[in-house]
Amino acid sequence: MTISFDPTPSFAQCLLGPTDEHHELDEYQTGIPRWCNGCGDNGILAAMQRLCRDYDLSPERTVFVSGIGCSSRLPHYMKTYGFHGLHGRALPIAEGIKMSRPDLPVFVSTGDGDCLSIGAGHWMHAIRYNMDMTVLLHDNAIYGLTKKQASPTSPMGTKSNTTPKGSYLEAFNPLQAALGIEGVSFIAQMVDWVPEMLYDILQAAYRHRGFSFVRIIQRCPEFMPGFFDPYMNDPERVQILTHPNALTPSANMNKVYRNQLVHDPSNLDRAREIASSSDPIPVGILYQNPDVPRLEVIRGAGRVRTAETVQKGLDSELDKFTIWPDAEPALVEA
Amino acid sequence: MSELLVNGTAGAAVDGGLDLEPLTGDRASKRVTIVDEQIIEIVSDSGEGAQRCGQALAALAARSGRGIWTVEIIPAEIQPPARSIAGGSGNRVRMGSHPISNGGDEADLAVAFNEQVLLGREREGELKPGCRILLESMWRTDRNPITAREYLLTYDELVAKGYNVIEVPMEAECRKLVSDPRRGKNMFVLGILCNVYTLDLALAREQVALTFGKKDQKVIDTNVLLLEAGWSWAEANLDFQFEIPTMRLTEPQVVFNGNIAIALGVLASGMEICAMYPITPATSASHYLSEIFEKTGGIVHQAEDEIAAATFAIGASYAGKCAVTITSGPGYSLKQEALGLAVMAEIPLVVVNVQRGGPSTGQPTKPEQGDLMTSIFGSHGDAPKVVMAASTIEDCFYSIITARKIAETFNCVVVVLTDGSLATAQQPFPRPSFSEDWLAPPIDQSPVPVGAKAYDWDGTTGLMKRFIPGQPGGMHTLTGLAHDRASKVAYDPASNEAGLRNRSLKLAALQKTLRCPDVHGDPDGDLLVVGWGSTRGAIEEAVDGLRADGKRISSLHLRFLNPMPSGIGDIMKRFKKVMTVESNWSDSLDEDLIDEENRRYSALAMLLRAKYLVDVDCWTEVRSRPIKPGVVRAALSAALEKVS
Ligand SMILES: Cc1ncc(C[n+]2csc(CCOP(=O)(O)OP(=O)(O)O)c2C)c(N)n1
Numbered sequence: 001m002t003i004s005f006d007p008t009p010s011f012a013q014c015l016l017g018p019t020d021e022h023h024e025l026d027e028y029q030t031g032i033p034r035w036c037n038g039c040g041d042n043g044i045l046a047a048m049q050r051l052c053r054d055y056d057l058s059p060e061r062t063v064f065v066s067g068i069g070c071s072s073r074l075p076h077y078m079k080t081y082g083f084h085g086l087h088g089r090a091l092p093i094a095e096g097i098k099m100s101r102p103d104l105p106v107f108v109s110t111g112d113g114d115c116l117s118i119g120a121g122h123w124m125h126a127i128r129y130n131m132d133m134t135v136l137l138h139d140n141a142i143y144g145l146t147k148k149q150a151s152p153t154s155p156m157g158t159k160s161n162t163t164p165k166g167s168y169l170e171a172f173n174p175l176q177a178a179l180g181i182e183g184v185s186f187i188a189q190m191v192d193w194v195p196e197m198l199y200d201i202l203q204a205a206y207r208h209r210g211f212s213f214v215r216i217i218q219r220c221p222e223f224m225p226g227f228f229d230p231y232m233n234d235p236e237r238v239q240i241l242t243h244p245n246a247l248t249p250s251a252n253m254n255k256v257y258r259n260q261l262v263h264d265p266s267n268l269d270r271a272r273e274i275a276s277s278s279d280p281i282p283v284g285i286l287y288q289n290p291d292v293p294r295l296e297v298i299r300g301a302g303r304v305r306t307a308e309t310v311q312k313g314l315d316s317e318l319d320k321f322t323i324w325p326d327a328e329p330a331l332v333e334a
Numbered sequence: 335m336s337e338l339l340v341n342g343t344a345g346a347a348v349d350g351g352l353d354l355e356p357l358t359g360d361r362a363s364k365r366v367t368i369v370d371e372q373i374i375e376i377v378s379d380s381g382e383g384a385q386r387c388g389q390a391l392a393a394l395a396a397r398s399g400r401g402i403w404t405v406e407i408i409p410a411e412i413q414p415p416a417r418s419i420a421g422g423s424g425n426r427v428r429m430g431s432h433p434i435s436n437g438g439d440e441a442d443l444a445v446a447f448n449e450q451v452l453l454g455r456e457r458e459g460e461l462k463p464g465c466r467i468l469l470e471s472m473w474r475t476d477r478n479p480i481t482a483r484e485y486l487l488t489y490d491e492l493v494a495k496g497y498n499v500i501e502v503p504m505e506a507e508c509r510k511l512v513s514d515p516r517r518g519k520n521m522f523v524l525g526i527l528c529n530v531y532t533l534d535l536a537l538a539r540e541q542v543a544l545t546f547g548k549k550d551q552k553v554i555d556t557n558v559l560l561l562e563a564g565w566s567w568a569e570a571n572l573d574f575q576f577e578i579p580t581m582r583l584t585e586p587q588v589v590f591n592g593n594i595a596i597a598l599g600v601l602a603s604g605m606e607i608c609a610m611y612p613i614t615p616a617t618s619a620s621h622y623l624s625e626i627f628e629k630t631g632g633i634v635h636q637a638e639d640e641i642a643a644a645t646f647a648i649g650a651s652y653a654g655k656c657a658v659t660i661t662s663g664p665g666y667s668l669k670q671e672a673l674g675l676a677v678m679a680e681i682p683l684v685v686v687n688v689q690r691g692g693p694s695t696g697q698p699t700k701p702e703q704g705d706l707m708t709s710i711f712g713s714h715g716d717a718p719k720v721v722m723a724a725s726t727i728e729d730c731f732y733s734i735i736t737a738r739k740i741a742e743t744f745n746c747v748v749v750v751l752t753d754g755s756l757a758t759a760q761q762p763f764p765r766p767s768f769s770e771d772w773l774a775p776p777i778d779q780s781p782v783p784v785g786a787k788a789y790d791w792d793g794t795t796g797l798m799k800r801f802i803p804g805q806p807g808g809m810h811t812l813t814g815l816a817h818d819r820a821s822k823v824a825y826d827p828a829s830n831e832a833g834l835r836n837r838s839l840k841l842a843a844l845q846k847t848l849r850c851p852d853v854h855g856d857p858d859g860d861l862l863v864v865g866w867g868s869t870r871g872a873i874e875e876a877v878d879g880l881r882a883d884g885k886r887i888s889s890l891h892l893r894f895l896n897p898m899p900s901g902i903g904d905i906m907k908r909f910k911k912v913m914t915v916e917s918n919w920s921d922s923l924d925e926d927l928i929d930e931e932n933r934r935y936s937a938l939a940m941l942l943r944a945k946y947l948v949d950v951d952c953w954t955e956v957r958s959r960p961i962k963p964g965v966v967r968a969a970l971s972a973a974l975e976k977v978s
Pocket residue numbers: 068069070071072087110111112113114115138140142143144145146151
């Protein structure tokens with residue numbers, strides 16, 4: 001069977017959501033997650049599987065990419081195509097996939113070490129490239145897989161195996177950094193323990209055409225036990241960003257989470273201010289700009305390329321360099 | 335002694351239109367010498383156009399039926415100080431009445447825009463003793479007394495050394511035609527060289543038009559005038575001319591350098607994505623590819639670094655057709671972890687490494703063959719990769735097409751090695767004629783058979799057919815962790831062993847399809863020289879020379895370094911001694927400290943010794959330039975003496 005990469009219909013397919021395909025939740029589930037009990041990654045996985053089901057994403061046309069870390073195990077539990085890559089390199093792998101196959105929805109799971117430390121350079125540029133993909137930063141403020149070393153987002157004073165007396169520096173704020181990058185198009189933050197809203201935000205991220213970056217504050221009961229308890233126990237310490245153009249919490253949510261702030265996600269300056277707060281934790285869409293150009297579109301990814309186009313291209317180049325046996329036709333370029 | 339000192343007023347009637355025919359000078363007094371070949375060096379400060387002049391000269395020579403090989407003379411810095419010994423920029427053109435395979439030995443004629451850059455070449459031993467030098471004379475009367483003195487000193491030194499220095503008032507002559515003579519000199523010099531080498535002036539005019547084709551007609555006209563002025567000046571003032579007999583062209587030829595060949599190979603191979611990060615001397619391949627690729631639906635992605643370039647290419651390959659990443663030494667080092675991933679996950683990938691001097695930042699603009707071991711053994715763990723080396727410009731083109739095919743057939747990483755000398759050297763070869771076989775078929779999007787696994791390794795060949803996203807039923811998560819046939823992470827010893835076995839077997843499967851290269855020379859004898867990559871021309875020229883002297887010497891040039899084709903061991907057995915000639919480091923037994931036990935052999939010698947248990951010797955040179963045939967010949971001569 002042959003296919004041609006005409007991006008138009010497939011883009012429409014992945015963007016407009018529900019297709020004529022229909023899938024059940026178990027069609028996206030595989031394996032038994034090996035995360036610790038109470039690990040926030042479990043809730044993120046559940047939300048992703050639900051999203052795939054609700055949007056009836058075709059499992060064979062969906063790719064989950066990740067780096068290395070506890071969180072990067074996520075693709076193994078999705079019955080889609082998956083690419084569990086290298087520590088820090090999930091984003092360039094995902095970009096290559098998107099550039100070669102703009103017709104495939106791409107999701108990325110990455111940890112705070114994976115994305116903000118070893119992969120930080122890629123991350124900044126990925127934001128700039130603004131390729132259409134949904135990126136989940138599983139931020140547990142620690143290195144989980146390698147057993148408890150301070151990460152860039154560990155708050156100052158975090159005791160870990162490499163910082164037995166407490167970490168030395170203030171935590172890195174990825175939201176502020178991301179919002180400072182030209183080309184940023186979607187930045188959201190969420191906590192893993194409010195499933196309803198986590199789902200809504202992932203949905204908004206998925207529907208956004210461009211690089212949707214969602215930092216998910218993720219519990220790691222194994223190495224950061226109780227670390228987020230104060231926030232879980234006191235809903236006032238979670239501030240919900242609401243706006244008619246973004247998210248409007250349900251009545252249930254309104255009852256519990258009363259600390260709310262109306263924030264227009266098109267307001268970048270305000271988004272940067274909000275991003276600077278770590279207590280309360282602002283959750284919701286901080287920034288969204290649907291009009292930022294996407295690299296794969298700019299570059300014309302997915303164009304149909306036939307043997308004829310290759311041959312024509314090659315021959316016209318060779319003409320420039322050809323010496324013909326009996327003099328004339330072309331000249332040699334020097 | 336100076337052959338001719340020109341006062342700057344002699345020469346052509348530059349005001350009026352120039353005729354084709356000589357305007358001054360007495361043709362009868364010209365000595366036209368028929369020569370088999372000549373090496374010409376043109377050097378200037380960077381930005382003065384000596385490179386362009388050399389390229390145009392080479393193109394002209396090729397178009398008029400001469401064999402050529404060009405070597406770029408590149409300063410290490412982008413903007414070296416003017417008039418500095420290390421700052422010379424230009425071109426060496428070797429042209430002959432027969433096909434030319436390398437840059438040759440010392441130059442027969444040098445043209446220099448100032449005496450300092452020339453001195454640089456002289457001190458590096460690039461000039462033939464007593465050769466002719468055409469030297470810009472304006473410095474003699476420079477207003478800066480230091481400059482004038484430097485000139486005089488150098489001039490005297492060169493004359494004293496026996497060079498035939500001919501002063502040429504280049505700027506003074508050009509000033510008669512243009513207001514900024516510094517920018518026109520190179521075409522004036524081209525005119526001189528056309529006259530000296532009796533090249534067709536009409537063809538040269540066309541060449542100038544092509545060289546400045548992107549500019550407007552006025553620029554072309556001015557440069558044609560300068561060309562003609564140079565020609566007439568030489569006609570009137572020089573008393574020597576050379577003629578190199580021409581060959582008959584029977585089929586169309588193309589002339590370009592190795593990096594352009596790589597870019598065209600990428601286009602012709604049907605690959606669609608090239609991810610790269612700029613690095614000398616590889617970048618120009620990507621420059622040219624950027625110019626031509628998009629028209630045919632291809633994309634050059636300049637990634638944020640080499641790690642990203644490699645992983646981007648891996649992602650692209652994984653989801654579609656095989657992709658390529660082009661780099662050089664330091665970038666190649668950065669890609670190692672990614673290459674291991676491609677090996678482990680069995681994703682096709684073509685990696686081009688245009689080698690430069692190393693380690694570390696090394697010598698960015700200089701050629702070296704230092705990356706063979708890294709290419710074969712690089713990346714941690716057992717990471718079998720296919721490694722090929724191109725040895726001619728033509729080879730650069732076809733190697734990429736072959737590499738793509740192997741990568742996709744065997745789901746493996748194919749490293750194509752070239753180096754800084756191939757990157758910038760030009761050599762004509764028969765014009766490729768496109769074949770659809772070069773392209774990969776469209777990617778498979780058909781449902782995978784029920785029960786098929788992502789790594790259904792074939793028991794004898796280790797081969798498997800990868801599943802590509804979009805194929806129904808093929809969903810799996812590819813991983814760099816050890817995995818089983820279903821691509822599930824596996825920590826059990828059996829799965830680990832099975833993966834290693836199959837990834838290794840694939841190379842054997844490929845190896846069975848490889849043909850042993852032909853021996854250059856007799857199938858047996860006293861000495862067999864084994865080489866790889868860009869040194870081929872120099873080695874074979876040296877071997878031919880020695881054979882003409884009755885020596886029993888042959889050579890073998892390897893294209894596949896990993897795996898190596900069958901038959902090499904048998905060939906080696908038929909010679910009394912085997913040695914490699916390479917452009918990388920090896921310890922010399924002449925050192926007090928070095929003996930057979932601690933000697934570090936060159937890369938290929940070490941491989942051959944380990945593989946075939948043959949006592950392979952080596953001779954290597956790392957003098958920041960392509961190896962010269964004369965130097966190789968001397969080394970082989972010495973080795974031959976020890977054999978008998
Ligand atoms: C090149 C490289 N360096 C180091 C490691 C070891 N390593 C694996 S995961 C990891 C950090 C994981 O932390 P994070 O990204 O926060 O993910 P988490 O486990 O917390 O989800 C490290 C250092 C590696 N796999 N590769």
